[in-house]
Amino acid sequence: MKLSSGSLPQRIKFRHLICFLEIARLKSVVKAADVLSLSQPAVSKTLHELEEILGVGLFDRSHRNVSLTRFGEVFLQYAGTSVTALRQGVDSIGQARASGQVIVKVGALPTASARVLPRAVKLFAEESLGSKTRIVTGPNAYLMGALRLGDVDFVIGRMAEPETMAGFSFEHLYSERVVFVARRDHPLLSIRPFDFAAISQYPVLTPPPGSVIRPLVERFLVTYGIGALRDEVETVSESFGRSYTRSSDAVWIISEGVVAEDVADGALTHLPLDTAQMLGPVGLTKRANIPLSLPAELLIQAIRDGARNL
Template sequence: MENRLRLRHITCFLAVAQERNLGRAAERLHLSQPAISKTLAELEALAGAQLVERGRHGARLTPAGEHFLRYALDVGQALDSAGAALSGSAMPSAAALEIGALPTVASGVMPDALIRFKEVRPHAGVRLRTGTNALLLSALKAGELDFVLGRMAEPSAMQGLSFEFLYAEPLVMAVRPSHPLLEQSAVSLTAVLDYPLIVAPQTTVPRLNTDAYFDAHALRVPPESIETLSVSVARLIARRSNAVWVTPARAAHDDLQGGSLVALPLPMAGAEEPVGIVRRSAGTTSELAQAFAEILRTLARSEPGKRRKRPGDRVS
């Protein structure tokens, strides 16, 4: 195989893994889609295994493909470095950090982390990508991100990744200060359902925890609830109406501290979400990424939600 494997095989595979679509991979490499399909088929014949699942919704790596990706990334990075060395007359580009974060996490700890990072690394660039956990982990595996600030996923999605626990974040139910529920002597979860709910979309971790919380009280999230991952939209709806926003606490921290929103006095024990740093298990972490990760650890130990020691803080 060593004598038959070519750089075009690896370049093609990396483009497919990162674009998650054969058509876009072909455009990126200035090739036709049949040429991409042929090169990919050659690579799979060499591997003796299917590396990419093709379908109407794009291209997805198989477990064998994810395993090969860990090594293909090293080859791709070495090729980029070699190209940069050959064009040494060009001005070097500024170092940049590529990070991903869930929307609710990005609006919580990320602003303070970025402010501190720019204070100590003013010349370093930062590109922050937000999205669902699944999309961010796919981008991380494909080498598009240095790390992700997110949540543990199911074992199959964590293949080739490691998780470093930072803090456990509780859910809160946030409402505007003049909300009718606050006039009651005792707020019940049943009474909450008399008002519109703003919740995370189905299959996301915050939504799974929200559903579990209601299930534990023999209730369910109404199907007519407003579902969104947008913190900015959710907070404005809650501030301008009688809707109840069910959200990780840090996402609503500034509004709760400033008094524009109030947390309903309901016990939310058991509705905590572990948040941490997700990295690729193989390969080295850049010095910039290490510096930013240390800032995140420092902030995780501070209020709100002081970090608590848990068994198995690092999971591979």
């Protein structure tokens, strides 16, 4: 089916774009239907309508998880940009009508929210622009999905996998290690010489599958001959990890910045391991073709200043 470009705006609806973006993010029609609170047939029908309008297939459904075709990869960049631009327009009108305030929405990994954001937000607040800051935290994949949909203006976190970076730009801010920490009187620390393999005897808090640092952790454990952990707790919750590790024999595998203050005040301590090989970039991810508001740019500059001081 071939249509003139002038006929597309009248036929492609907002619901088409949202369904497409959620299926692309979750790689599943079933999961997208659940997130959108729609039935699976309704989502499938909406996708079919969009593919008929465009005249091409957007997804390869031959595998268990659907994947984008090369047409879908191209369309993903423009669909995300369109939805983001529309939401920014709606937000700006709503904010202007309400109070004239601009809300800067930041997606941040726990490590960034603990390490660079507090000082940056403090500096930003001192500018007295009357703007508000909204901090959204979560795993990297969730934050990247929120960025593509326009739910956040930019993301501070690890660099995403190359195949998910279409339409985004990444600016390196600093590099950070993944570390193993425990309470300072943990039984592991009394073993001489230190026996890392004994970690399997204790609860271990790990980043969940799909998180950017998970592959780094898995490779590190394999290097030391450690396979499946007997008592593994997958979490991205900073508050849970801190409380559980302080009050139990758990070992927490986490980005160094999240626990920097806990280590400094002696509540937690590093296990004596060389984790230099688990060093990874932390940076700023933005949509490549969407300009940011002046308050958002000012907050980004404060973040850059804070990163230089690490």
